[in-house]
Amino acid sequence: MRIVVIGATGHVGGYLIPRLVGAGHEVLAMSRGLRSPYRQDPAWQQVVRITADREAEDAAGTFVGRIADLKADVVVDMVCFTAESARQLVEPLRRSGTTLLSCGSIWVHGPAVEVPVTEDAARHSLGSYGIGKAAIEAVLHDESRNRGLRSVVLHPGHISGPGWPVINPAGNLDLGVWQQLAAGERVTLANFGLETVHHVHADDVAQAFALALDPPPSAIGESFHITSPRALTLRGFAEAAARWFGKEANLEFVPFEQFRQLTAAGHADVSFEHISRSPSMSIAKAAQILGYEPRYTSLQAVAEAVHWLRDAGQLVLTPGAGSH
Incomplete structure (x- = not known):
């Protein structure tokens, strides 16, 4: 597959990029600058590095065109923080049939009624970060369930x-x-x-993204908790x-x-x-549908x-x- 990773040099990218390269994928690693990744690996010598200031390019309306021009099979979006930013990606990726994997957060949930918390539990989101991630999730679910976008949202815990x-x-x-x-x-x-x-180890988050590259139909338009057991x-x-x-x-x-x-x-x-x-999150859904098994x-x-x-x-x- 031809895979674009937006926000590739972060905590998870240090593990995800070597996984993708090791599996034989063509990887385009996009980040705001060319700083070294958190985790060094020879796999970085086999990827195409692309610099982009997403916030500025979103404001100018040019970021989505850059992504579309890369003609990816899968876009892994690690650094989407607003619903409007997510919305800009939707139309070109739907037209091309590209799969969008979006990194959310367990912060979309607030205080729980029952534990472990499942993905469909009633939400009591707190704070701008969790509310923002929930808004992104809502946009992508609506587009996938009603308009044909191929998207999956993964919600990591405290990445460690x-x-x-x-x-x-x-x-x-x-x-x-x-x-x-x-x-x-x-x-x-x-x-x-x-x-x-x-908590969740960054490599287990990377594992989950790798498992979702070719998602089964039951995963499209769905969210998954990605944490330790x-x-x-x-x-x-x-x-x-x-x-x-x-x-x-x-x-x-x-x-x-x-x-x-x-x-x-x-x-x-x-x-x-x-x-x-x-x-305190349940990972049963991710295990059953994606085959997620945290190490x-x-x-x-x-x-x-x-x-x-x-x-x-x-x-x-x-x-x-x-x-x-």
Whole structure:
């Protein structure tokens, strides 16, 4: 297949591009600049690199023409953030019969009524990001179900892996939480630590996109959760992570407003975004229709990321910590 990947050098692209090249596809990797991908691989020498400022070209009405001129069998859109941006792609891709795979987010769901959350559960979207992704999803579903567009939407969880910080047991990106766990120091969690986070390794997200390249009819116009098999409670996450460093977690639980006062403002806001949703998603639909089988549990995905942070010198641990 001839495959265009928009936003190719991001977290998922570092795994997706080698998968596509390894499967024998012709790959055109589009990104805003020519910066190095998060994950180096010889496969990058076999792709065509294309630069594009999508936001500017969307505003000028030229981006869709550039995509159409590439005459792809599949367009993988990793960086669509508005319904209008998605809408611009629809007409030319429908005419050409090109399959559009769009990267959404489990943030289209807000607080759950029942868990694990299924794709057709009642929505209570929160925040501009989740609401925007839900609007994109609605556009693509309408076009696929009523007007013949071949599109599939994949909703990843908290994308994790080596090369960048990942969501920690406090529900934020504060590297100090890992340092405290490694040192056996007290870590403060909001409420009773029973809220949840749901990670997914970037390579498992790449796996899902690769599986959807030639989607069965039952996948067209549908959405799929792409996460690890199970979510983590914050408390269980902290206890497991402390054991990576040969420690027992020393945890303190406080009401969220007190947690906010004890936590840097930016980190507290990120924690609120995560634990107010407490995602716990079902991947049964993706398994049944796409054949999705995640290789990584949540803990395995995060452990790989934390070990990378330590080895890269971004996470300074106490002597002897992090050897487990």
